[in-house]
Amino acid sequence: MTITRWDPFRDVIALQNRMNSLFQDYTRGQGETEGVAATAFVPPVDIYEDEHKIVLKLEVPGMKQEDLDIRLENNTLTIRGERKFEKEEKEENFHRIERRYGSFYRAFTVPNTVNTEGVQAAYDAGVLRIELAKRAEAKPKQIKIAVNGSKEIESKPAA
Known part of the structure; x- marks a missing residue:
């Protein structure tokens, strides 16, 4: 059994990272002309x-x-x-793009x-x-192998 150290702030940091990414998605495109994100x-x-x-x-x-x-x-x-x-001729009220x-x-x-x-x-x-x-x-070629000068055995390319 391994002992792991409990970190009371681990969950808080994970929550903060999720909130930061959520706000970055929301604020992306704010202030752009015509409401189109310039990303x-x-x-x-x-x-x-x-x-x-x-x-x-x-x-x-x-x-x-x-x-x-x-x-x-x-x-x-x-x-x-x-x-x-x-952009169409009539004015559209986009809620989200x-x-x-x-x-x-x-x-x-x-x-x-x-x-x-x-x-x-x-x-x-x-x-x-x-x-x-x-x-x-450049295409793979198959090479035949002769065994003791008698019959030939076909070798398959390595996978």
Whole structure:
């Protein structure tokens, strides 16, 4: 059995941290023009890889294709865009605006194994999908092993 020291202020400090984060969320955007929060809009991204390609998925709901700019230069993939706050002609009484607006910029270093000519982008249902094809020489190869000069055994790549 381990003995732990009781700290009477541990719960108070945890409560204070929660209250601070609550007030930071509330005061963010106060004093901004048109009630739109000026905090940075950074779309979340998922990146995964298989033996043939590297795939990036960015969540950019409510954006149009023409508002997105994707470039690949000097082994750097850059994605820029802007989600605009569309104010309607009639005056709206917003109670809360939680969606982020504004321009964003994301940059990713691309490995040398990527074929820069084999880049494809698709936009569907608010998700931007970018596929970076790998070069043929970068793909894993299976090597056959000869045992005592007789029959060959195929080796499987290590997982």
